[in-house]
Amino acid sequence: MTQGERVKELRKSLGLTLEKFGDRLGVTKVAISNIEKGNRNLTEQMTKAICREYNVNYDYLVYGDGEMYASDETQYFAMIDRILKSENQFAKNVFKTFATFDVTDWEALQRMIEKYQAVAAQNNETAEHKHCIYDDVPDEPEGGFPEDDFDDISKNAG
Secondary structure: OOHHHHHHHHHHHOOOOHHHHHHHHOOOHHHHHHHHHOOOOOOHHHHHHHHHHHOEOHHHHHHOOOOOEOOHHHHHHHHHHHHHHOOOHHHHHHHHHHHOOOHHHHHHHHHHHHHHHHHHHHOOOOOOOOOOOOOOOOOOOOOOOOHHHHHHHHHOOO
8 A cells, every 4th residue: 555545544534525634734635635646745744744633653654554543652752742843932841851850850750749649639629720820839039049949859859
């Protein structure tokens, strides 16, 4: 089966018209039709867009290997990729920070989360908060936080 035939099989399995399938990818129905018929090859950019938008397994689409749809783990990688390419600087910085974590940092974070969960359970909190958890956080003091404060937090998190 060719890449174009796999694109058509995917589109049909989703129950989408050429137009609807192309809309989410930012291309016309003619472009999708040309790919399906083999008149045009899939570009790497189009392949990645199809995989991202329709949760498709890259190896399936390109080589015909594996299942049509991506696994949960692959979905998470795709979500992280979208975040890192987004304009949300806070979200990007969170992932960049996590990327620098060593085992001790991950253990400290886990202890903090477990403590939060214990307090939340004790207070019978639910996932539906009435206000943002950051509403009560004070602003950064003039001159910033001393760097030692963050080291102390992770050391004392257990």
